[in-house]
Amino acid sequence: MSRVGCMVLGPAGAGKSTFCNAIISHMQSIGRRAHLVNLDPAADPTQYEFTIDIKDLISLEDVMEELELGPNGGLVYCFEYLMNNLDWLDEEIGDYDDEYLIFDCPGQIELYTHIPVLPTIARHLQVNLNFSLCAAYLLEAPFVIDQAKFFSGALSAMSAMILLELPHINVLSKMDLVKLEISRKKLKQFLNPDPLLLEEESDDSNPRFSKLNRAIAYLVDDFGMVQFLPLDCSSESKSVATIISHIDDITQWAENQEPKEPAEEADPEDEDNE
């Protein structure tokens, strides 16, 4: 049996760490074994209990101090360092065989939309460590209430999906913060976005904007970004269990697929391990 993992992605503050912890708590409450892997070298160490923590290898604070880099350059350096020390990750993951690993990723989405850092890690986990892997991309529900922001978020999710090449689910987080009935109604429409309905919505705007919206709505639909699952971590809610069952389904599907080819970006030494 392969190992099962979920990479939790999304912009800064979208609720990734809270969601990761909600998954772990829920899994523990139903007797399943799950562990948290922190891939954010800037994470606050006091907040969550990580089984595996990139900060044991390298921390952003140290890099910024010692190399006099800014936060973004520092983060890229941390990931380049991890890329050159993937055997550290292999050792840490070691024998977590029949268990779930939840990877809490940094909120700098350029790490999966521009720089192929997380795609390389994902491929390494699949090819070298035999993981059935999926991605959960979080967007903050209160931010995507208007259509333009929804499209912008959906496009960033799509960009991550295309670059990571992983079975992918989208999540609208912090649903409890959307209180107005009219906003909740609008969000419901985004959970299963129908290009025709979204097209109608843009009737009152500038015709060129409307045309752009329509094109994006069809693009999002064509790429199968058809569903966003609602998430509310503020209270005991069924949303976490529902998302876990989606993760189970898509990782099960991934397990039945042909094994991936070794990553092009992989270190040639890794190919010797195959």
Ligand SMILES: Nc1nc2c(ncn2[C@@H]2O[C@H](COP(=O)(O)OP(=O)(O)OP(=O)(O)O)[C@@H](O)[C@H]2O)c(=O)[nH]1
């Ligand atoms: N009301 C509400 N607040 C939430 C929910 N999920 C997360 N939050 C809050 O949102 C803030 C950010 O949450 P985090 O889980 O740290 O977000 P993150 O995406 O991991 O943030 P970065 O690691 O900085 O990218 C925290 O104050 C959380 O308590 C939710 O479902 N409802």
